[in-house]
Amino acid sequence: MFQPKPVPKLPTLIKARVPVWVLAAAIVAQAAITVIGKPSDPACKINVQRVHSSTYSSEIKKLSEVKVKVSTECVIAQSHTVFRAEIEEITANNKEKIVKIFPIVIGRPRAESPDFVLIENLTAPCNDPGKAEYRGRVDAEVHLVDGRVIKISGASKKSNIVGCRISAE
């Protein structure tokens, strides 16, 4: 009776000569080396607070002003952050109009928190009558101590209605 000769499914040439578990271990080891060797991600985040009326200005200086605070925080120490900040008004048809552009400022971290920069004093006169809805918007360049520059942007999470209006610049 005819008996077919068994044919090997894989040619001898491509048969694995290394056990599979050794191969798997090598791949895992390579991946681990790649992850450990990579510098930590210098992610920075920006926080733009809500635009609000300045209590100090109204109570002490008798001035009507709005204020916005901004900060940046990174996973490693920073040398300084350059802030380009503006306030935009949300108009009745839900469009945005820039009403105040602040001079560009640099903030340097304090020794006790080298990864964090906070700018407190972005204020704008708000003398026109009526109410308006405002939001802060900031472009920042974070200069890390290792020389890298991280560009980040942010805006107030929520716009805020204040009881005065900023005259558009």
Place this chain on the structure above:
Amino acid sequence: MSAYEEFLTLGQHLHDRERIALYQFLVESQKARYLENACELENTGTASVQVADGEIQYVLKKGSLTYSARRKGDSTFNENLRQINLTDIPYLRKKRMLRFFAQSEVDVIWNFPLPGNFPQEASSYTINLYPYFDLRYFSNGKGRLLGLLKKLQMNNSEILEKLRVS
């Protein structure tokens, strides 16, 4: 309390227009002291001054002038907070140094005010990217020509007058 004394206590509550007026006031009223500082720098390469609640240390090296600052009593300086390059032309060199001194003092008054009635929050050391003697300050970095036009339109004579009478 004079307007100048009050400005020394305002710190982060000093508005930009007040800081510009303060800068102009310092340039015109502190000329003699600044000339002494300039002389000291040319002779020794370093000079120190105290203003408001801060200390400033100037270093002049190879035509580059920098300042470092700290709050009085702090152990370490915030290094190289500003830097300018100086020309070898004596008149222009001196003029630029004087302006740099005034700018540095405004920065320090802004960040390290004298204790007063105005609460200060724990802000970072903040300065304008462009100093007031750079026309790009007035255009927010959009060129010197536009800066000149904006500077000519600026009017802060009222605040400056308050400082002058103090």
